[in-house]
Amino acid sequence: DVKVTQSSRYLVKRTGEKVFLECVQDMDHENMFWYRQDPGLGLRLIYFSYDVKMKEKGDIPEGYSVSREKKERFSLILESASTNQTSMYLCASSLPLTAGTNEQFFGPGTRLTVL
């Protein structure tokens, strides 16, 4: 079974702090994704990566950056956390479309509160 893990289930930070959210997958997936989930808004894509050191902006990249130095690990960085970044952050991974199916496997999520 694919396993996607995230470094923390709950995180509380202060405004202005630099925040790192880590995601690791163990199935050698090329694609990795970061979403945020807010009530009534569904899942919104922040960034995705289709290979090591490659990244693409999603729909809401402002205030975030990412890093993918190794295939299994995809990090989301909040350079200077703000209260409007309080949210549930979900990481996901998938095979490339050429594999025939690109279903996404999600981690358990990190609930971030910025005070």
Add this chain to the structure above:
Amino acid sequence: GQQVMQIPQYQHVQEGEDFTTYCNSSTTLSNIQWYKQRPGGHPVFLIQLVKSGEVKKQKRLTFQFGEAKKNSSLHITATQTTDVGTYFCAPTSGGSYIPTFGRGTSLIVHP
């Protein structure tokens, strides 16, 4: 990203009643995925539809892809309390392989 509308936002049903959620797009879709998220959990993949007019069944769940590939539906027959959760559609279109998630339909089943 592309615009996809998922309705209704919430649905309350009595256990045993049927339930349907719809996903509508103004553009032609390449394929569409459906996910279920239990309360407190993370989204879990249910199915992917690719062909025009495709219908797939998983026990009490029936998934349809419209003939024009602009809409899709998920129908649950005789809901059970285990069906509680939020159902998301996630279509792709154009040359993108990245699904765009709808806002989801939250199903509440009353015993």
